[in-house]
Amino acid sequence: MNVIATALPEVLILEPRLFGDQRGFFLETYQMPRYAKHGISLPFVQDNMSRSSHGVLRGLHLQNPFTQGKLVTALRGRVLDVAVDVRVGSPRFGRHVAVELSEENRRQLWVPRGFAHGFVVLSETADFFYKCDDLYSPKNEVSIRWNDPAIGINWGIEAPSLSAKDADAPLLNDVKNLPMYGQV
Numbered sequence: 001m002n003v004i005a006t007a008l009p010e011v012l013i014l015e016p017r018l019f020g021d022q023r024g025f026f027l028e029t030y031q032m033p034r035y036a037k038h039g040i041s042l043p044f045v046q047d048n049m050s051r052s053s054h055g056v057l058r059g060l061h062l063q064n065p066f067t068q069g070k071l072v073t074a075l076r077g078r079v080l081d082v083a084v085d086v087r088v089g090s091p092r093f094g095r096h097v098a099v100e101l102s103e104e105n106r107r108q109l110w111v112p113r114g115f116a117h118g119f120v121v122l123s124e125t126a127d128f129f130y131k132c133d134d135l136y137s138p139k140n141e142v143s144i145r146w147n148d149p150a151i152g153i154n155w156g157i158e159a160p161s162l163s164a165k166d167a168d169a170p171l172l173n174d175v176k177n178l179p180m181y182g183q184v
Contacts, residue, residue, distance in 0.1 A: 068134045083112075
């Protein structure tokens, strides 16, 4: 497995080793000891999958309390995946990493606890897979505006398709329920 550091040291790009021939391919999408060597050692307790069409933007989301770490990948199609450091007191507060995940590159992104997460679909459709290290808790969900100028994400799509919740999400500086740096 190839591990690529990002501008946010806690966020990692992972490239599982692919074995392929004329019949197809095989890869391990997760192996606990191998991932633990890179600091991803929390037990995963929930897997999620979504299917979205071109231009759908989901995010930016997190939970607090009951924060979640997420190991994410695109099983089908292409997405621009984003992690934003929203830990109050972090020296990188408000900074983000954006990575293309696709069925071709088979990359994964580790989004640690305390980071907001979102993605936009760049292909006709995309199947997106999440491994989460804590259970989903709707009452603890926090949303942040996808186009907050203070974060400055270039999503590559002018007018994404948004849920009502994401369209009405507050700016990062207006969110009161954020995790504290060093406590997640």
